Amino acid sequence: MGKREALMSGDKDNHSADNLQKPDNLRHPLDIQQSAIHALRNGDFDFALRAVERGEASIEIMVEDLKIYQAELELQNDELRQNQLRSDNAVQRFRNLFDNLPLPAMVIDRIGIIHECNEMAVRQFNLAQKNLRSHFFPRLVNKHYHGRLQRLIEEAVNTGQANLQNVDMQVNGIDYTVDIHITLLPNFVEQSPQFVITIVDQTKSMLRLKEMQTVFNISRLAQQQLDIDAFLEKVIEWLPSGMRYPLDTEVCITLDNKRFTSLAAENMLLTLSSDIQVDGNIVGKVTLGYTRQHDSMSHGKFSEEKRSFIQGVADQIGRFISRLRIDQERILTAKRSMALLSLTTKAPTLGDEELLIYALEQAELLTGSHLAYAHYFNGPEEMVTLGAWSANTSKTFQDSHDPASSVGIWADCLRQKKSVIHNDYASLMNQHNSADVHLALGRHLAVPVILDDQVKMIMGVGNKSQDYDQGDLTVLEMIAHNTWALLERNRSQRQLELHSAVFRFSREGIMVTNSNCEITSVNAAFSRITGYSPDEVIGNTPKILKSGRHGLTFYQSMWQQIQEQGHWHGEIWNRRKDGVIYPQILSISSINTSPTHAIEYIGFFMEISEFKRAQERIEYLAHHDPLTDLCNRTQLSDRFHQARAYANRQGSMVGLMYLDLDHFKNVNDSLGHPVGDKLLLQVAKRLLSCVRQVDTVSRIGGDEFVILLSEIRSHENIAEVSKKVLAVMSLPFEIESNQLNVTCSIGACLYPDDGDDFDTLMKKADTVLYQAKSMGRNTYQFFTEAMNHLAMRRMTLESEMRQGLGLNQFSLHYQPQFDIETGALVGAEALLRWHHPEMGNLSPSEFIPIAEESGFIVELGHFVMRSACQQASEWIAQGHELRVAVNISYVQFMRNNLLQLVLDTLKNTALPPQNLELELTESLLVTDTEKVLQVVQQLQQLGVHFSIDDFGTGYSSLSYLKRFAINKLKIDQSFILDIPGDNDDEAIVLAIINLAHSLKIKCIAEGVETQSQYEFLSMMGCDQVQGYLFSKPLPVDKMNQLLHSLIHVATDHTADL
Structure with a gap:
């Protein structure tokens, strides 16, 4: 240790003045010097002075040491000032952090009195800074949490901090869910502990969690197998749990005109709604709301989060409905498939009527109907015949329904040639004036089967408890068309069976293959048709039969359909063992008997060589006349185009x-x-x-x-x-001994x-x-062009004729018929007249042939029949008893339902049947005699009279005169023209009169124009006459005058003879 260090290491205790004064404590001079320095630092200046005075300490050393000491003190003072500054800054940072914390923060003591709080706490909990000590923090917390809060404070005293989550608070009537964090503040031992409490508001998070949990629960519910009513009732029960105030929450759901609600849904004051959508279409609405106002709501409105919540619920409902519809459609599709499979399976074992009744039962089942029927329609006139009724239909309509009625429940379907739905059948009955028909029918659906633009069959169902829709229509169309196809197949099969002895098609060939398309079994018909024995083909693939006529694309398409649809049906060319290529009708189906077995394939086929030859014959007949084998019009047109090209x-x-x-x-x-x-x-x-x-x-x-x-x-x-x-052509033809x-x-x-x-x-x-x-x-x-003009006039007259009937250009004139013996006016022949506004009066000899050739004679015949009968009825009502004669042409009789026309006309005009006489031609009577005889006899039974017009000019026969029981023969005017004087005509007239009288038939002569003709006829015993000698054909007004003033003209004329 150096001198300086030694001096600085001294201490006041060892170097005090008292110690220095004692001899036994005297030490080395360096110790005395160090003691003196310590004495100076401790303020003991006397000891230092005495040490200097005695020469025991150096003043220079002490001065140097004081300088050093002063420097150390200055350093310590600087450090103290820095520490104070840091302490002040730390306090300020804490204060800033506390005041600006984005969470409510408070300083409380051990018993819970609030000493300080930041601005966030003041705003959220409405605390007054001036009276903070009057606030007791536990009062802000739900009383159920007071015990836990006290334990939390004690935990913070021991560990420095503690946490409590999901605490319910209520301030100013507003409920909160919060997390509380408590931290012990540093303090002095003599002070009581204080704590910083920070509060994290979890209200929205918890509410959002409840919303998510509710939506999740509903989504799980949507996966269950529930009907729509049960599902929505559960949704209404669960939905309030996702709201802040579930006890005040009510729910209303509307769906397809049905309404599902909670108990007090009508009392909702504030509501929020969202549309329920399925496949982009709005099908309903879900609405929720509170039954009272809450302060926590922003301006009395729901938050955007709540809109998302209800939208989520609406989406789940939409998904459930969509899945339900898909499931229902899947079930319906399965039922349809099973129905078709059952129908196809049963078809070979059932007769047509049994098959049809079974199909109707399936139609009732799949559409939920309570009746079903089917009608056939034959020929271009689409005459109806009853196909079959279901058992329910027979019970409902057995006493009231006429299957041939023109107002049948299928009538609109037939007329429009398209499917029809009547969900309000009563209005349809009113339209048809048939209020007493089909009273038990409420709803009705009918579909036609149309081939070559002709309705072949109509299948209908009715009395479903709900309205029929497009799905029902699709189901019925499927059943109807498949049933028709099966009926056609059955008919074809029966036809083939009838010719089995000739064509040897008594059995179909059958071939079964495994999943590798290896043949596993064949039947005897297979061997008979192909020439291969079972041993020759088993283990091989069907390629052994390939003819080479079909390319790869054909077989790829075939197998694609088998893989996708499970079956294939069509025509194919195959090769026999002897190399002969022949056509087949082949049906292939995939079979999966159980999950443990691989898919197998079974093929049914029949040889159709004869059928193909028949097709070729049909193709030949399509271009040739079947009687003469000459070209028909179609091939003639083709030959013309070839000849024109060559020319x-x-x-x-x-x-x-x-x-x-x-x-x-x-x-x-x-x-x-x-x-x-x-x-x-x-x-x-x-x-x-x-x-x-x-x-x-x-x-x-x-x-x-x-x-x-x-x-x-x-x-x-x-x-x-x-x-x-x-x-x-002028040479005689020899036919059956006739030249x-x-x-x-x-x-x-x-x-x-x-x-x-x-x-x-x-x-x-x-x-x-x-x-x-x-x-x-x-x-x-x-x-020539003149002929072209004539043809154009014929075309013009035909067109104008059709328009003229609607424009009232046609009228009837009546030529009186008189009794020769009494002179009384006994009848009138109705003769059609056409007055054209530009061409004037047109001769019947010009327009009647055109009407017959074009078929318009039917419409004209209707007009003549109605007008003549109406006029005759009016004359009878006026007291003029006479019979009106109406000409019936060959075309009119054959193309029209004459019986129904006459019946309807007599009914509508109230004309007695005995006052109507129908004039027929001889050619009509010898054409389809049985049909004509049936109609004539039915009308004669009613009292209608019949006469033969222009008798003697056509094919006459005593046999048909006897069979038809004609009332009158009319002598053609060509025989009257040259009498008396022409011996041949006189003989013919006399023969006709005698023939008529011998058969007890009256005779009338037409075209009587001279007195001598009248006298001859009278002398020969003719019964009646008509002609210009008495009166030309008269319009109605002139005929009325004749009836009133000249009714006895024939008698007066006879009296003058």
Whole structure:
């Protein structure tokens, strides 16, 4: 130790003045020097002076040491000042931290009195800084937590800090959930401990947690197998638990016009709603609210968090509904599949009616209906026949439903040719004026099966407890079409079975393969069809049968469908063992008998070689006339286009000759259709003999033929062929020992002179044909513009005729009929007249044939029937008892339901049936005699009279006169014209009169225009007359005048003779 250090290491105790004065304590001079220095530092200046005075201490050393000491003191003072500054800064930082802490903070003592609090605590708990000591912190905490809070303070005393979570507080009526953190403040021993309390507000977090828990619970609930009512009732029960004030919370959920609510939902003062959406569509709404106002709510409104909460609940409800719908659709799909599988499985073992009834039962089951029916519709007129009723339908409608009723429950479906839903059937009954029909029917759904634009079957269901919807329609369409397909398959199968002896298709071939497509078994039919024995194919794949006609894409598509749908059905070409390629109808299905077995495949097939040949025959018939084997109109059109193309290349022409046999109808009527068919066959052969190989002969229908001449240069070529045709046709035809003389008329036109397209040339040739017939027949004519004008007039008249009926341009005139013996006016023949506003009065001889050819005669016939019966009814009401005669044309009778027309007209006009006389032609009576006889007899039983118009000009037969029990024969005016004087006409008239009287039939002569004609008829015993001698056809007003003033004109005229 150096001298300086030694001096500084001395202490006051060892170097005091007392010690220095004692001899036995004297030490080394350095010790005395150090003691003197310590004495100076301790303020003992006397000891230091005495040591200096005695020379025991050096003043210089002591001065140097004092300087050092002073420097040390200054350093200590600086350090003290720095420590104080740091202490002040720390206190200020604590104060700033305490005051600016974003959490409520307080300083409390051990018993809970609040000494200090920061601004956050003042605001949140409404504390007054001036009166802090009046606040007792435990009072802010729910009393249930007081004991735990006291223990928390004691824990902080011992450990320095403590925590308490999820504490309920209530300040100024507002509830809080908080976490409390207590920290012991540093203090002096003599002071009582104080604590800093920081409060973390967990209210929103806890509320959010409750919301999330509620949504989570609802989401778990949505995964359970509940119906919608049970699910929503549970949601309403759980939803308040996610609210801050669950006891004041009420809930209302609306869904598909149904309402689910809690007990006091009507008392909600403040509400919050969210839409329930499924697949983007709003299906309902969930609403919650409080039944009283709470101070914690911002401006009386719910927070955005609450909007998210209710939206989450609404989303869960939407997901549940969506899953429920998917499950329901899955179940429905399974039911549909099972129904179709069951239907398909049972089809081979059931008859048509049994299959249909089973399908109706499935339809009732899948749609929830209480009745089901099916009707068939046949032919272009779509006549209805009953297919089947379910048992429920039979019980409901057995006494009230007419399956052929025009107001049947399926009527709209038939008319519109589309599926219809009637969820308010009563309104439909009112529309059809059928309030007494189908009273037990409330809702109804019907679907049609349409093929070739014709309704083949209608299947319907009814009386579902709820409205029918698109899903029900889809189900019924599926069942209807599959049922129809099965019925068609059954019919085809039965047809094949009928021909099994010829085609040897008694059994189908069956082949089973494993999952590797290796053949595991085949039946005997397989061997019979393919030629392979079981031993030759088992273990091989079906490739052994491949014909090579199908590419890779075909088989890939087949197997893709099998993998996706479980089955494939179609036509395929395969090869027999002998190498012959043949067609099959093949059905392949995948089979999975159990989860432990691999998928197997089973194929059913039948050979359809005969069917394919039939198809080829059908294809042939599509282009040829089945009777003569000549080309039909379709192939004729194709041949024309080929000939036209050739003519355009070569600069030549194409000729078109339209032929029609003269009076061919007489052959059919007199000798029968079989003779007529044989005549047509011979005509076809003769026509073929008149043309070249490049030409075409076609039969386009009935007795109409067309010859297409290719590669011609002028009209002369057509004229030469026409003359040749007329020549060969003039030769007698020998048919069944009958020698027939038949001529033909020809209308010809030329491409490109007379037209550019096939249809135009055919129309012009047809026009020329009519001209040839009007010129006496057995001739040919070329097209001219004058004929075109005539054809255009015919087209104009046809079009104007249809419009004219609706514009009241048609009216009836009545020609009186008189009794020769009494002179009384006994009847009137209704004759149609057309007054066109521009063309004037048109002759019936001009427009009636056009109406018959176009079929418009049916509409005109309706008009004449209604108008004549109405007028006759009015005359009878006025006291004029007479019978009105209405002409019925062949077309009108055959195309229209004459029986129903007459019945409806008599009913609507109140005309007695005996006052109506229907005039029929002879040709009508010999055509489809049984059908005509049935209608005539039914009307005769009602009292309607019948007469034969223009008797003697057609095919007459005593047999049909006897069978039909005609009331009157009308002598054609052609026989009246030259009497008296013409011996032949006189004989014919007398024969007709005698024939009528012998059959107890009255006889009337028409076209009586002279006194001599009248006298002759009277002398011959004719019963009645009509003609211009007595009156021309009169309009209604003139006829009324005649009835009132000239009713006895015939009697007066007879009296003057």
